[in-house]
Amino acid sequence: MSDKKPKRRDFLFTATTAVGAVGAAAVVWPMVDQMNPDASVKALASTEVDISSVKPGNTITVLWRGKPVFIRRRTKEEIDEARSVKMEDLIHPEKDEDRVKNPEWLVMLGVCTHLGCVPLNDKGDYDGWFCPCHGSHYDTSGRIRKGPAPWNMEVPKYEFVNANTIKIG
């Protein structure tokens, strides 16, 4: 085979296959990508929340991108409890200081990092949240302490627009 010079037929065969493969890939990609979030879904990317009525020790849940977001006004004890934990005791070590912008306000996705259920408020062995689906316990900073979840509850991008309003996203 190797000593034979490629014929016109070989060239045509290779060229046709190559063009065919590129063409197929070009058609497949739109078919795959149409399943990704569309423009209208992406447009709902941010939401503003009024937090003036939330009392210390209470949590409100708001919907952002179809997911619940917990906004908890923490008490002094809860903040102290979250900050007194040793890093080596954590499954996913993160300082409480790095998870909040204002220590009084904990803002995070109310989604268990195991399989996506919504954990229950004021439950579990660490005074924070407890996921009823597969038994993950979170502390007062929303960090995973016990159970199958691999990470702490996610802190979304957010900012304080003013003292009473948080903008998520």
Place this chain on the structure above:
Amino acid sequence: MSDHDYKPKSKVGQWFNDRLPLLTLANHLTDYPTPKNLNYWWTFGGILTFCLITQIVTGLTLAMHYIAHADMAFESVEHIMRDVNYGWLIRYIHANGASMFFLAVYIHIFRSLFYGSYKSPREIIWILGIIIYLLMMAAAFMGYVLPWGQMSFWGATVITNLFSAIPLVGEGIVTWLWGGYSVDNPTLTRFFTLHYLIPFLILGLVVLHIWALHVPGNNNPVGIDIKKPSKDTVPFHPYIVIKDGFALLMFMIVFAFFVFYSPNILGHADNYIEANPMVTPAHIVPEWYLLPFYAILRSVPDKLLGVVAMLSAILILAVLPWLDTSKIRSAVFRPLYRQFYWILVADVLILGYVGAMPAEGLYLLIARVATAYYFLHFLVILPVLGFKEKTLPIPLSITEPVLGGNPNFAMAKKNESKIE
């Protein structure tokens, strides 16, 4: 009896058959030589065909009234239940039909495990069956999402989140599956599309499954190779048709019991609450037929490894023909395998039970032991058993144990050729 010799009697039949040999196919199916000792465990193939057709017909009629939209799906299901003529009946047949389908498929699979039907030369039939089983699970899961109740929504959330266990690309895959940042309308519409498509894929695979079956012919309770056709076989029609038909009637009585007397007993009350992304039901459980795998998932404390264990538990079945090293097919002649077989049955039932219970304390411990045993059965016990087990002598033909055959192998071979 050979297919190639078949000639339709009528002139029109011959004219047609020369152009499209459908009558030859029909003749093959009716005359198809079947082992004459097939017991009632062999009737579940026919029952499963009935289940598939039932799901397709009831599914098509439900789709005429169902609306695949997050705002309307739940209401449209209630509309089917209350307003549509016989909508309640069609939906209850469809919903319970899924459970009946899985009941039949589990009996079918465990029959195959007992009589060694997956062994050479029937590996392809078996693997096609496993693919059908996987597609059934996908169809059942997506179908369960369509009523858009609380269990639908959170079941969909938990199952799609399994993919997030994949390192690096996991999150991207989940977003792609959802078509958003959570289970929502785009997820519902694509699940409806796929739920509609999959039964037809299964139908195609069933044709291949039966085609592959008709090459070596049926295995049988004795598990030996038989000459076809011979004294050991009967034509499929009318012998097997009647037997299958009778078993199907018995099966339909059970089916009808669920549909008419306890249509919701296999479901969850939570699914009559409309989907709410803010609140997860206190106790999420999948449908009963997925419980053993759910137990395996939860028994592993690590997210990725849990998902890997669950998928392996299903995929390990595909390589079963090569894990089982014994040449003897039927458990009737394998005294040790027979015992391990029943332990496996018990193990799977236990997994199903703990899968429905909360994953804590004693339940979790039992789930872990049962999961370990499940893999031990396939990965250690079966390969070793083929070498260690002292099997019983197998008969040379199906007729031999009944009529008393010749113990001399050469003589029996001679007799067999005479029958031929």
